[in-house]
Amino acid sequence: xxxxxxxxxxxxxxxCQREPGTVAPLPRDVEKALLAGLRxxxxxxxxxxxxxxxxxxxxxxxxRAQGEPTEASLDRLRRAMAGDAVGxxxxxxxxxxxxxxxxxxxxxxxxxxxLRNAIAPHAAEAAELAIYDHLGMRRDxxxxxxxxxxxxxxWVPLLRHPALVANRFAPRIHKAFAQLWxxxxxxxxxxxxxLNPPEHEHWPFPGPxxxxxATLAEPHLLDVQGIIYLADVDEDQGAFSxxxxxxxxxxxWFTTVPRDVSPQDHARRTxxxxxxxxxxxxxxxxxxxxxxxxxxxxxxxPRVAQYMSLRPTRYAYTDxxxx
Numbered sequence: 001x002x003x004x005x006x007x008x009x010x011x012x013x014x015x016c017q018r019e020p021g022t023v024a025p026l027p028r029d030v031e032k033a034l035l036a037g038l039r040x041x042x043x044x045x046x047x048x049x050x051x052x053x054x055x056x057x058x059x060x061x062x063x064r065a066q067g068e069p070t071e072a073s074l075d076r077l078r079r080a081m082a083g084d085a086v087g088x089x090x091x092x093x094x095x096x097x098x099x100x101x102x103x104x105x106x107x108x109x110x111x112x113x114x115l116r117n118a119i120a121p122h123a124a125e126a127a128e129l130a131i132y133d134h135l136g137m138r139r140d141x142x143x144x145x146x147x148x149x150x151x152x153x154x155w156v157p158l159l160r161h162p163a164l165v166a167n168r169f170a171p172r173i174h175k176a177f178a179q180l181w182x183x184x185x186x187x188x189x190x191x192x193x194x195l196n197p198p199e200h201e202h203w204p205f206p207g208p209x210x211x212x213x214a215t216l217a218e219p220h221l222l223d224v225q226g227i228i229y230l231a232d233v234d235e236d237q238g239a240f241s242x243x244x245x246x247x248x249x250x251x252x253w254f255t256t257v258p259r260d261v262s263p264q265d266h267a268r269r270t271x272x273x274x275x276x277x278x279x280x281x282x283x284x285x286x287x288x289x290x291x292x293x294x295x296x297x298x299x300x301x302p303r304v305a306q307y308m309s310l311r312p313t314r315y316a317y318t319d320x321x322x323x
Contacts, residue, residue: 005060005074009034009081014059017049030081033313036187037077039067041159066160067190080185080313088184090174098175107180110244111287112276118228118283119170125280126163128230128304131193134158145197145302152206154238154294156193164193164306167228173283177310180224180285191307194227196238198297205238205296210268214288217322220250223288223311230304231280238297240284240305241273247289264323267291283308 009026013034016025026034035042040063048054048062063069069077073089080086099113107113129139135156137144150156158164167173168188178184199205214223233239246253257266275295276284286292297303 005038005063005069007034007038007074007078007081010038010060010063011056014049014056017046018053027314028317028319029311029313029315032189032311033080033187034077036189036311037073037080038063038069039073039190041190041192044159086185086313088174088178088186089188090169090171093171093175093178093184096171096175098172098179104179107285107287109248111247111290112242112244113176113285114276114278115172115176115283115285116279117281118173118176119167119281121281123163123167123170123281124228124230127161127167127193127228127306128280130161130163131156131158131195131230131304134161134193135195137195142198145195146200146203150195150197152203154194154196154206154208156195158193159190167306168308173226173308174310176283176285177224177226181222181310181312181315183312185313186310187313189307189309189311191309193230194294194303194305194307196294196297196303196305198238198299198302205294208293210241210243210271210273210291210293211264212267212289212291212323215318215321215323216250216254216263216289217318217320218251219316219318220247220289221316221318223315223317224285224309225288225292226283226285226308226310228283228306228308229278229280230306231301233277233279233303233305234299235275235277236297237277237299237301238303239275239277239295240292241275241295242286242290242292243271243273244290246271246291247287250289262323 015023103113135149
């Protein structure tokens with residue numbers, strides 16, 4: 001059965017959330033491509049489905065209203081769901097500058113790389129100011145950085161401001177991720193922003209501390225994550241932090257984890273992260289098997305960022321969850 005969007009996988013996804021077990025779920029990679037292709041945020045979509053419990057017609061109308069997919073993007077998604085080859089959403093990448101040979105060597109050794117000038121400085125600043133505005137803060141007024149709009153969190157659930165949307169279609173970002181995946185049929189996630197203000201006695205750093213967003217079960221496969229710095233970030237400014245090179249040593253390290261201790265807890269006790277400084281418009285891209293997190297901001301200005309990942313339509317992943 002087709003739908004008015006003519007994407008049958010959407011009905012399958014809806015049915016799996018409404019009545020788990022009644023239909024076979026979509027493969028995880030297809031589900032991620034479906035939501036990204038419809039320009040939907042995963043948590044936002046799940047909250048709507050579980051809280052409002054819409055019928056399918058209402059869900060489809062919500063999808064159109066929230067994601068506002070274009071006919072061109074829907075056609076690309078339909079073809080991908082049918083198994084057809086689709087190129088990069090931003091067009092031909094052959095003449096786009098991406099990661100250099102040295103960058104790729106750094107990625108292989110350390111498991112992360114800094115894509116310099118991933119977006120233009122003016123585009124980064126526009127997104128930075130959009131985050132401050134969303135929170136009701138003023139960039140140059142520290143007294144406004146701790147308003148209730150932020151809460152005790154560094155996450156900013158701003159998803160569809162035009163400045164953030166534009167950054168998702170930066171050709172250099174699509175080129176870099178295509179180089180790492182070895183293919184260009186990528187789907188960009190609809191992720192949020194972040195603001196990590198300087199610590200003070202009434203606002204201690206809330207995390208996230210060292211963690212993985214990935215299963216640690218074998219086989220250890222590729223997935224890629226990213227964060228754009230929307231303003232310059234020094235090492236002590238709440239920088240993104242990780243354990244460089246750990247993607248190459250995870251298997252051996254895992255044998256040292258005591259039987260009665262979770263790997264995440266053991267990692268927090270025994271591993272030390274390195275903060276990664278970079279400039280406005282730079283993007284840090286990392287292998288999902290690197291332990292990573294944010295860090296306390298002991299500088300004088302907030303770290304302001306935008307999160308983003310790109311994944312192919314189909315890719316190998318590990319089903320078992322171990323963390």
